[in-house]
Amino acid sequence: xxxxxxxxxxxxxxxxxxxxxxxxxxxxxxxxxxxxxxxxxxxxxxxxxxxxxxxxxxxxxxxxxxxxxxxxxxxxxxxxxxxxxxxxxxxxxxxxxxxxxxxxxxxxxxxxxxxxxxxxxxxxxxxxxxxxxxxxxxxxxxxxxxxxxxxxxxxxxxxxxxxxxxxxxxxxxxxxxxxxxxxxxxx
Amino acid sequence: xxxxxxxxxxxxxxxxxxxxxxxxxxxxxxxxxxxxxxxxxxxxxxxxxxxxxxxxxxxxxxxxxxxxxxxxxxxxxxxxxxxxxxxxxxxxxxxxxxxxxxxxxxxxxxxxxxxxxxxxxxxxxxxxxxxxxxxxxxxxxxxxxxxxxxxxxxxxxxxxxxxxxxxxxxxxxxxxxxxxxxxxxxxxxxxxxxxxxxxxxxxxxxxxxxxxxxxxxxxxxxxxxxxxxxxxxxxxxxxxxxxxxxxxxxxxxxxxxxxxxxxxxxxxxxxxxxxxxxxxxxxxxxxxxxxxxxxxxxxxxxxxxxxxxxxxxxxxxxxxxxxxxxxxxxxxxxxxxxxxxxxxxxxxxxxxxxxxxxxxxxxxxxxxxxxxxxxxxxx
Numbered sequence: 001x002x003x004x005x006x007x008x009x010x011x012x013x014x015x016x017x018x019x020x021x022x023x024x025x026x027x028x029x030x031x032x033x034x035x036x037x038x039x040x041x042x043x044x045x046x047x048x049x050x051x052x053x054x055x056x057x058x059x060x061x062x063x064x065x066x067x068x069x070x071x072x073x074x075x076x077x078x079x080x081x082x083x084x085x086x087x088x089x090x091x092x093x094x095x096x097x098x099x100x101x102x103x104x105x106x107x108x109x110x111x112x113x114x115x116x117x118x119x120x121x122x123x124x125x126x127x128x129x130x131x132x133x134x135x136x137x138x139x140x141x142x143x144x145x146x147x148x149x150x151x152x153x154x155x156x157x158x159x160x161x162x163x164x165x166x167x168x169x170x171x172x173x174x175x176x177x178x179x180x181x182x183x184x185x186x187x
Numbered sequence: 188x189x190x191x192x193x194x195x196x197x198x199x200x201x202x203x204x205x206x207x208x209x210x211x212x213x214x215x216x217x218x219x220x221x222x223x224x225x226x227x228x229x230x231x232x233x234x235x236x237x238x239x240x241x242x243x244x245x246x247x248x249x250x251x252x253x254x255x256x257x258x259x260x261x262x263x264x265x266x267x268x269x270x271x272x273x274x275x276x277x278x279x280x281x282x283x284x285x286x287x288x289x290x291x292x293x294x295x296x297x298x299x300x301x302x303x304x305x306x307x308x309x310x311x312x313x314x315x316x317x318x319x320x321x322x323x324x325x326x327x328x329x330x331x332x333x334x335x336x337x338x339x340x341x342x343x344x345x346x347x348x349x350x351x352x353x354x355x356x357x358x359x360x361x362x363x364x365x366x367x368x369x370x371x372x373x374x375x376x377x378x379x380x381x382x383x384x385x386x387x388x389x390x391x392x393x394x395x396x397x398x399x400x401x402x403x404x405x406x407x408x409x410x411x412x413x414x415x416x417x418x419x420x421x422x423x424x425x426x427x428x429x430x431x432x433x434x435x436x437x438x439x440x441x442x443x444x445x446x447x448x449x450x451x452x453x454x455x456x457x458x459x460x461x462x463x464x465x466x467x468x469x470x471x472x473x474x475x476x477x478x479x480x481x482x483x484x485x486x487x488x489x490x491x492x493x494x495x496x497x498x499x500x501x502x503x504x505x506x507x508x509x510x511x512x513x514x515x516x517x518x519x520x521x522x523x524x525x526x527x528x529x530x531x532x533x534x535x536x537x538x539x540x541x542x543x544x545x546x547x548x549x550x551x552x553x554x555x556x557x558x559x560x561x562x563x564x565x566x
Binding site: 027028029031032033034035036037038039040041042044110111112113115118119121123128129130131133134135137138148151152155156159160163164166 | 210213218221222224225228229232233235236239240241247248249250251253294334335336337353510513514515517519520522523527531533534535537538539541544545547548549550
C-alpha cells in the first residue's frame with residue numbers, strides 16, 4: 001500500500017511546512033537578536049517560547065515519522081543521493097531536537113528564566129554553572145549555523161530536482177493533495 | 188545526480204521505482220537559465236540571513252561592539268564583569284507589606300517574605316581599582332518569587348542616568364578613553380561629546396546636586412529606567428522605584444583623606460556583620476506626560492510614592508564564592524505584573540549585559556580583591 005503512495009500524509013506535510021516556517025523565522029531571529037540593541041528584548045521574548053514550540057512539535061513529528069513512513073524516493077535519485085537525503089533528514093531531525101534542548105540547557109546553566117507566557121516558565125534542567133553555560137552557548141551558535149547550511153542544501157537539492165531533473169519530487173511534500181493519476185503523469 | 192538524461196532510462200534500471208514518462212531534454216540555454224535561477228534563489232536566502240545577522244551594516248553599534256568598548260577602555264580582565272567589575276555578594280529577604288498589590292499583580296508584592304540574592308558593586312571595568320567616594324555604586328538584586336519566577340533589577344546610586352541612549356553611552360565611553368601617547372583622555376573629545384549631548388550636561392548637574400553618602404549601607408539606589416506595573420485588573424501605570432536606606436545618612440568624607448583601597452567594601456562588610464542592613468522599597472508612580480523613555484530626566488517632585496516593603500540584607504560573601512557572581516542582573520528579567528517601558532536603554536542594557544555575561548562565563552576566574560578572608564573579618 002505504501003509503495004503506491006506518492007505523497008507524504010497530509011499531517012506530515014502540515015508539520016513539515018509549519019515547522020519550516022518556524023525554523024526559518026527562528027534562525028533569522030537568532031542571528032538578528034545577537035547583533036541588536038534596540039530589538040534585543042522583543043526578539044529574545046519570541047525566540048525562547050518559539051524554540052520550545054519547535055521542541056514540542058518535533059516530538060510529535062518524530063512519532064508521526066515512525067507511524068507514517070514517507071513515500072518512496074523518486075526513481076531519478078541515485079543510491080548516493082538517497083543516502084545523502086537520508087543523512088540530511090537524520091541530521092535535521094537531530095538538530096530540531098538538540099538546538100532547543102541546548103538552548104534550554106544553556107539558559108538553565110546561566111539561571112536565565114525561560115518565560116513562555118505571563119508567569120508560565122520552564123524549570124531549570126542543568127545546575128547553575130557559568131562555564132557550562134559558555135560551552136552550550138557556543139554550541140547553540142555552531143549548531144544553528146549548521147542548521148542553516150542544512151536548510152540551504154535541502155532547498156538547493158529540491159530546486160535542482162524541480163527545475164533540472166524535473167522528477168516532481170516537490171509533489172511528495174506539496175501542501176495541496178495530488179491525485180494519484182496526476183502524481184503519475186508528467187508535470 | 189543524472190541531470191539532462193532522459194528519465195525513462197534511469198527508471199528502467201530500477202524496476203521497483205514508480206514509472207515516470209520520459210521528459211524532453213533541456214536545451215543548453217534553458218538548463219543554464221534554470222541553474223542561474225537556482226543560484227539566485229539560494230543567494231537570496233543566504234543574503235536575507237546575512238542581512239538579519241548584520242553583515243551588511245558593519246558599523247552599527249551591536250552588543251559585541253559595545254562590550255568591545257569597555258574592553259578598549261579598561262583592558263580585558265578575564266572572568267570579571269566588563270562593567271561594575273568590583274563587587275561583593277549579599278543575600279537576605281524582601282518583606283512585602285501588601286501596599287503594592289493594587290499597583291502590580293507581581294507575587295513579590297503580596298504580603299510575605301521572598302528570598303533575595305544581590306551584589307553591591309562599583310562602576311568601571313577595572314577589577315583592581317581603588318574605592319573612591321564618587322565612583323558609581325551599584326546594587327543588583329534578584330527576588331525569587333514563590334512560583335519560581337525571578338525579578339532582577341540593577342540599580343545605581345545616581346538619581347538620573349547621564350545618557351539617554353546606548354549610542355550616547357558608547358560615545359562618551361570612547362571619548363573618555365585614555366590617549367595612548369599621554370595616558371589621559373583628550374579633554375577636547377569630552378567637550379565635543381557634551382556639546383552634542385546637552386541632556387548629559389543637565390543630568391550631570393542633577394547628579395552633582397545630590398550629596399554622596401559615606402558608604403553602600405546609607406546609599407539610595409534608583410531603578411534608573413521607568414517600567415510599567417500591571418495590576419490584576421489589567422490597569423497599567425508607569426513607575427520607577429527607589430531603595431531608601433534605613434541606615435542614617437552621613438556625608439562622604441573629603442576625598443583628600445587617605446583611605447584604604449577597599450574602604451567602601453570593608454565598611455559594608457563590618458556593618459553587615461554588626462547588624463542587618465535595611466532599605467524601604469519605594470515605588471514612584473508617574474503621571475500622564477512624565478517621560479518614560481528618558482532616563483536622564485527625573486520625574487517632577489510630588490509624585491505619589493508607595494512604600495511596598497522592606498529589603499533586609501544580612502549576609503555578605505566574596506564575589507569568589509557568591510552565587511551572585513554568576514548571575515546576570517539583567518533589568519529585563521521581570522515577573523508577571525512588571526513590564527518594560529518604552530525606554531530604549533532597557534533593551535540595550537539587557538543585550539550588553541548578556542554579551543558581557545557570555546564573555547566572562549567562558550573565561551577562567553581570577554580572585555576578587557575582596558577575598559573570602561576579608562569578608563569573614565568581623566565574624
